[in-house]
Amino acid sequence: MKKTDLDFSSVFTHCGKCASVDLDFSDGKRNECLDCGWVYYQNPVAAVVAVMMFKQQLLLLRRAVDPGRGLLDLPGGFVEFGETAEEALRRELKEELMIESVDLSYFTSAPNHYHYLGVPYQTLDFFFLGKISQAPKEFDSGEILEICWRDPDKIDPNEVAFPSMYQIIRKLLES
C-alpha cells in the first residue's frame, strides 16, 4: 500500500480530543497526540455490496454523488453500528432500490479506496450474491441517477467507479 493512501497528516491538523497541533503521524495507521496521548486509529471501514443478476444481466447503478459521480457502481453501502453485514446490505437495498426481500449468500471480500470530501478512507468491502425474484424499478434519486442492466462480460472498466468493483465482476464471471 502506498504511503500516500494513508497520509492523514494533511487531513487531521488538530487532535480530536484536546485540539493540540502536536501530532505524530509517523506510523501511518495511528495518529498520536503528543500533548494528551490520545490515539486515533485509522482502520478500514466495513462496507457491503450486492452482486445481483436477473435474466443474465447484472444490476448496476449510476452514481449521483462523488466519488465516481456518473460512473457505474454495485448497490450497497457502509455498515452502521450494531449491524451485521447482512442487515446492513438489506437496509441499503431497501433504501436504494426499495427491495423488500432478497436471498443473500457470501461471495468474497476486497479492500477498496473511498476518497470522500478530501479524506482518503480505506474500506473493506464484503460482497454478497443477492437473489431477487423481480427487477427493481424504483431507486433513491438522491444517490442514484439510473439503474443499468449489463451483460457482466461486456462492462468497460472505465465505466466502473471503483477498480475493486470491476475485479469482483471479473471474479463473478470466473465462478
Ligand SMILES: [Zn+2]
Ligand atoms: Zn490531544
